[in-house]
Amino acid sequence: MQQHWDDFVHQLEKQGRKILASNLQTDVPKLKNEDTIWIELPNGTMKKEIEREQSLMLDYLKQKLNNFAITLHITVNEEVAKKFAFTPQEKYEKLKEKNPNIELLRKEFDLDF
Numbered sequence: 001m002q003q004h005w006d007d008f009v010h011q012l013e014k015q016g017r018k019i020l021a022s023n024l025q026t027d028v029p030k031l032k033n034e035d036t037i038w039i040e041l042p043n044g045t046m047k048k049e050i051e052r053e054q055s056l057m058l059d060y061l062k063q064k065l066n067n068f069a070i071t072l073h074i075t076v077n078e079e080v081a082k083k084f085a086f087t088p089q090e091k092y093e094k095l096k097e098k099n100p101n102i103e104l105l106r107k108e109f110d111l112d113f
Contacts, residue, residue: 001037004064005029008057023050024057035069037061040077047074 005024012021023046024039032038041047050057054072062068095102105111 001031001061001065002029004061005037007064008060020049020053032073035067036071036073038073038075040075042077044076047076050074 009021009024012018012024023041026041026046027039029037029039039050041050050072051074058070058072062070092102092106
């Protein structure tokens, strides 16, 4: 299932549908049971975007997996959003967490983000 999921995402990227492809790569899909694929996303906007386009993906997976009962279950977990940095400020804070010396660099060169 994971390989076919990745193949579908790759096809989306080749078609220029990078936002949808990125949304689908946010979480590693898990099998909830033999007919339900579950993903967890950091916000409702991503969930709505995937739900709007899920029939195309499910048709692809049903055919590739020869299982026409497959459904997609999407949950939103706001805690997951903390892993992602969206604004320049959030990106800077993430970098600073990984390497506090970046603050010295910013001050030394009087940098702004």
